[in-house]
Amino acid sequence: MNFGFTEEQELLRGEARKFLDQHAPIANVRKWVETPEGFSRELWAQMAELGWTGLLVPEEHGGVGLDLVTLLVVLEETGRTLCPSPLISNSLAARAIALCGSPLQQARWLPELAQGTKIGTLAHLEVGDGLGVDHVRLEARETDGGLRLDGAKCAVADAPAADLFVVSYRAPGGAIGLGLVERGAAGVEVESFEALDPSKSIGALRLDGVVLGSDAVLASADAGETLEALLEIGAALVTAEGVGAAEGALAITVQFANEREQFGKPIGTYQGVKHPLAEMFVDIESIKSLAYYAAWALDEGADDASVAVSRAKAYASCALPKLGIDCVQLHGGVGYTWEYDIQLYLKRTKWLRPSFGDADYHYERLAALGDA
Amino acid sequence: MNFGFTEEQELLRGEARKFLDQHAPIANVRKWVETPEGFSRELWAQMAELGWTGLLVPEEHGGVGLDLVTLLVVLEETGRTLCPSPLISNSLAARAIALCGSPLQQARWLPELAQGTKIGTLAHLEVGDGLGVDHVRLEARETDGGLRLDGAKCAVADAPAADLFVVSYRAPGGAIGLGLVERGAAGVEVESFEALDPSKSIGALRLDGVVLGSDAVLASADAGETLEALLEIGAALVTAEGVGAAEGALAITVQFANEREQFGKPIGTYQGVKHPLAEMFVDIESIKSLAYYAAWALDEGADDASVAVSRAKAYASCALPKLGIDCVQLHGGVGYTWEYDIQLYLKRTKWLRPSFGDADYHYERLAALGDA
Amino acid sequence: MDFQLSPKEEAFRDEVRSFLDENLLPEGERADDFVGTWFQKIREKRWVGFSWPREVGGGGGSIMEQVILKDEMAQRKAPPLGSCFMGLAWVGPAIIQYGTDEQKQRFVPEILDGTYHWCTGYSEPDSGSDLASLKCRCEREGDEYVINGQKIWTSIAMWSKWMILLVRTQTAVLTKHDGITCLLVPMDTKGIDVRPIRNMSGGAMFAEVFFDDVRVPVENRLGEEGQGWQVTISALASERSSIAEVHGLIRRIAEIGDLARRKVKNGRPAIEAPSIRRRILEAETQIEAMRLNGMRFLTKQLKGEPLGSETSVNKLLRAKLEVDLGELALEILGSDAAVRKGEGTLDGGRWQDLSLNWPDVVIGGGTPNIQKNIIAERILGLPKD
């Protein structure tokens, strides 16, 4: 019985933290988010060298062949400093191809995604904002040379930098399909939006007569199941990154509470400051436990994996936005100045809430999963 | 513009507080609640002399002919000391007869209810716990000599002491009817239950072939509307009494926080104690405003009276049970000893929650009333 | 209880309504120069500075008339009652009460005309919620005061011509409220450096203001030397029950309800999600409580009782609502909330901005923790920290 990390994972955590402290302090993050792509290509290349971009990719395709629990360790650390990168999106795209790509598709894409030379993402949400698999409306029509897609995917994470989009659609007959759409292909247009959280990239994918050849259609028999799995993995990963960010926010606020004096005492002396900080700690520990278990359950294909994911994300979606607001409020006026970092964390918690399903979504899902 | 009480009402409040401080201090309340009836007949007679029992009864029937706002002033004061009495139930029964009783019925019952020599109550809820008028299931069947009732009414407030029950039923044809059932009549059985709040009386009314003669049927054309009005008045009145109790609980807890020392300081010095008390004050002020307005709107027949009542009761049903718990918690261990009074207030807040509709009920009602 | 107006008040309300009928076009139809004309017209009606005595150019309006005026204006989304916000809110009242005749003649008409903006130099970096602990140094040299120090959270300092400033003229004092002096300072004086503070939503409403040997003539002092605390706090303390501001919240929750009907989330209108519907109803209930609280406090004022710390009740409720309404809107927006600006963002990203702008209200007016201390200590009588 060991509900903890392996020695290798603990080493990785230490290495990641050291690397990020050195190369991605928040001062750098602030510079990167002002650039058009919103992250550092140089840092991305270093992350690739460390093996992070290929963490989930099997070794035979140039990856490290590790599991979600290990990726979670890295994401907690990138979350802590709000380090921007398409790591989650890229991992999801790679996982999609690893799960249901043909050997040719895997050989074509996995090495590049693993090495970070191509960036992938999942393009699933549409107008109507339906996260559930049933809500896919984008129709694929049979045409010469394959399936033709006309429509749009919105709120696509990391769209601005993505080279490859794993797109969900309705195949003729109504089944869910997953297709590979390359940036720059005929009829593909990528739009960049200003994100609520500047350390996150977001955009839209417009498909105007894009044709998916057979090499671009992922094995369709269980695409719906794969999509469901990707959404669960996404929820677990953003929760892990979010709880890392929450730990960062708590640490900053605790430091502030120890240093800032009011009426002759550090404000951390007052229970009005102290108790909300203690409550944050309770929430962070609880989300950690739920998220660690969810990642493990997904890795192991445990029976309760879906329930575990929804519990983790539901708890995080409720608790973390409140935590972000409380941290800013405990800072008083300076907390919401551009100059202080704490407001960046607040924005991350707001970004996290709907990402891969908010509390309403996941509690309804839990009810549907027979939990009540 | 005057959202305050009249000079007469303020005088009444002063008089009521003085009277209750003198005759119904909590030490007496504790004694009365141990008796089978749960209240003091002697105090009830004094309340009658002061005109409280007949406050809503028209002067021509021996009452004082005043309004709900004035009764609310008295109830805030009786709430403050948790003084037990069937005042709300009796007022509702009298109002029912005043609203749709015949001149004969009014002449028969109102003077005795006004003088407190008979005690009335409303018997409406049935198994299935449906407060809304539509949920009445008790069927009245035509029989020789009138309408025959077989069934039961549960959670009847003040049933143990009531002489007269205003009973809701389904008339043949399905319309709502209201009938007068006397204690002791053939087929009438009254049961007493142990109430969660010892300063409240509760019981059940069993009807086994009880026949309502024409003198016992209240004018039936608008009985449904009258019943709806009675439920709204009930909600406004228990809210008023509840907010009075909450003020009492806050006062006790503030005094405790000023006196009790821990780690060398009065515990009221700590923000962990101080801030919850401030939040209670905010809730109490807000419920007062909502309840005062609701009573006024009912008195005036204002368009928004139904909305006003549901807002007041919904807010109170959420905030007051929390207030009761917080007051006990802030007392530490002694708070839940039998010996300390604060636990009696906690029980009152729990009693208040479902009484005339909890927050779920009233928020759903607000939605139905077109508020969202 | 009686929510009727007196015949005189009704007549005044009708006057206001007729004026609005005649002069206030719906928002889309207003001409470019509308606001200028508006200010001129309400100035002529003496509705700018409506509460001030008529002899200084105000309207001499009764408390109830002020409420009626603000209420009608707010309900119709009229522009503000004058453009010089801080001048009208507290600089003017302080000058009227403590100013010399010269100061009154010079400043009051310009405040009423909205000739320029005033800003308020009270808060300092280390004073936080503890305003009276201010340290901005000021020494008298002949006929001048020489100021060195810093102010922070000075709203609209970058667009203001004058500042009402609190400085410390004496450090060896019995209580920290002594030794503070109030000065009226032209913002173009040599040595004043204004640095806007960019906030998390990207805008800048506040500034830091640095004073480096700033010289101000003695006649710019308002009130006596060392009495600055009384001069300024009396105006700050004359809080009004703020019913009019509730109209903004009423409008906002209505718009959020509308948003929930328009926005499709998980394939159905967001309003059909029980948790969204419930939270809208709860917010409406809290806003109604605020409105009614305000009316009870107003009634106290009308009866001639001073308004004390009760106003903290609505400040706390408002702080909570400002945050909650922003969060509620974002939850309704679902995934779209992640996009701040971009095609298809509902209402141009207004709700996202809103969710980042609450600190203007919540922290600016004293943090919730401070409001809770005020209620606990001043109203409930609990010991100070």
Next chain:
Amino acid sequence: MDFQLSPKEEAFRDEVRSFLDENLLPEGERADDFVGTWFQKIREKRWVGFSWPREVGGGGGSIMEQVILKDEMAQRKAPPLGSCFMGLAWVGPAIIQYGTDEQKQRFVPEILDGTYHWCTGYSEPDSGSDLASLKCRCEREGDEYVINGQKIWTSIAMWSKWMILLVRTQTAVLTKHDGITCLLVPMDTKGIDVRPIRNMSGGAMFAEVFFDDVRVPVENRLGEEGQGWQVTISALASERSSIAEVHGLIRRIAEIGDLARRKVKNGRPAIEAPSIRRRILEAETQIEAMRLNGMRFLTKQLKGEPLGSETSVNKLLRAKLEVDLGELALEILGSDAAVRKGEGTLDGGRWQDLSLNWPDVVIGGGTPNIQKNIIAERILGLPKD
């Protein structure tokens, strides 16, 4: 991560399961003398005092085996692992660590056999959460200690034969933790007066205990004079991650879900009300968080790291849940909640009782405010009040 048991642990789990299969009948089918037999059997298996060294009569069980044992027992609603609750929880461990050989030989077997109850005399009327500020006076006269003073919140004092008692033998001390002595006191000693404290639900679990010239022989001292704080606190501090207690909450929320399906409210099963369904799901999620938190803390212990103040995390969650589950049950009951006992009361008024009994857990274990202080000060490093 790895939630598998080792082969040895699995074998132990199977042993426990077989034992339960053989010896634990379903709740309705147990004979009157079942509990007596039960205690005898688990005593024979050395599962009473399972964590204690084998040489004093304990079971010498590893941490993981203790967890397995408690877990299996809790899942099957087995009776407790021994009847002398406080003796097993801390009196025994303190005696094993600090007792004389005589004390060990005398008391440890009786604790394991559950011959009688022990109670704990730590809290005093004015000490509240500040345990070390205790004042109960104790003077040495020859070979006796003479005790005068009062204890409060002494659980089951009225049914106990012995008390572990903290007294102050020295008042002029450097820190309040010095000068405290630990005594083992027979409850039938002359001068001891036990007065049960009736609680709000009408029962009495705690008592006040008064000491009037109570004389205890010096050999009843546990540990050195003045070292009582260390003697007792070490046992109190050896908190275990309490996964087993989560089973109680898991069972309770399942029963509440069942209640919501049975109870008709507003004409439909309560479970169909969205707010009720949501709150059940939220509670289940929090309970699962507690369970997993407990497993993480256990993992730390298994790795040999000391468990510190993290246990406050689950204490806070539990305190919140104890209150919330009681309230949730009452809300499901609707109007029926107003009836404490009476015909038709669902489940015999159990839920009403529950909603009045949370303070046993919530306040007994240190109030939530104290737990928050512990987390803030000891884990986060914030300054003391």
